């Protein structure tokens with residue numbers, strides 16, 4: 340079995356005014372190559388912190404993440420060549436055109452102008468963007484279209500691992516559907532592995548092969564969406580994936596007891 344990402348005992352704390360926030364309390368997970376892996380959890384549970392560590396933007400306090408065998412701290416440059424990341428707010432030069440933004444991204448990744456133009460026309464087709472609009476400033480595009488361009492732009496660099504941090508947050512249902520279809524289509528075409536965070540449980544079920552639910556910096560449960568539904572079937576009739584989320588994130592546990600169980 341080839342793994343795209345292996346995380347071992349990742350811990351991270353932050354100082355927030357005078358308080359210490361334990362954002363991640365020992366995250367262990369393995370993502371198989373080619374999989375869409377969902378990291379789900381309530382607000383503040385630590386999802387973005389994990390994604391930021393995996394994408395070399397943040398250094399963990401302890402533990403390690405290996406991406407295709409490379410350590411995200413010690414071999415950050417090698418890791419950066421293998422990954423790309425898209426967050427909820429597409430980061431563009433909004434006054435510049437789609438074409439200028441895409442050419443800029445291609446340039447950073449050492450893609451020649453000729454190849455970049457081919458890829459850009461391909462992207463416009465994939466996201467349903469009329470070629471004539473390529474020269475319009477990105478700020479004139481709908482949020483859904485901006486997000487689709489951001490995802491296609493990230494795939495343009497052919498990452499082996501794509502980190503999608505809430506890629507559909509704030510989009511209307513139609514735009515959301517379109518972005519989800521684009522993610523599936525990109526995975527199909529590029530064969531990339533995807534780590535995705537979302538608050539939308541229907542989306543998690545639609546896109547993810549495997550999910551982990553994180554709560555207060557700890558992974559509470561991992562499994563295929565169907566397996567997790569089966570786990571709560573004795574409590575809820577015909578459970579939805581949202582029921583699964585409610586069940587596992589409603590847990591109130593005694594910290595000391597949990598720590599003991601974890602270290603046992």
Ligand SMILES: Nc1ncnc2c1ncn2[C@@H]1O[C@H](COP(=O)(O)OP(=O)(O)OP(=O)(O)O)[C@@H](O)[C@H]1O
Pocket residue numbers: 353354355360361362380381382383384385386387388389
């Ligand atoms: N740079 C930072 N400084 C201080 N605290 C931080 C920082 N980044 C994250 N935190 C805290 O760490 C915890 C986890 O935050 P994180 O953003 O990883 O959660 P999340 O699961 O992604 O939340 P959301 O679903 O709301 O995006 C939160 O309590 C947050 O306030």
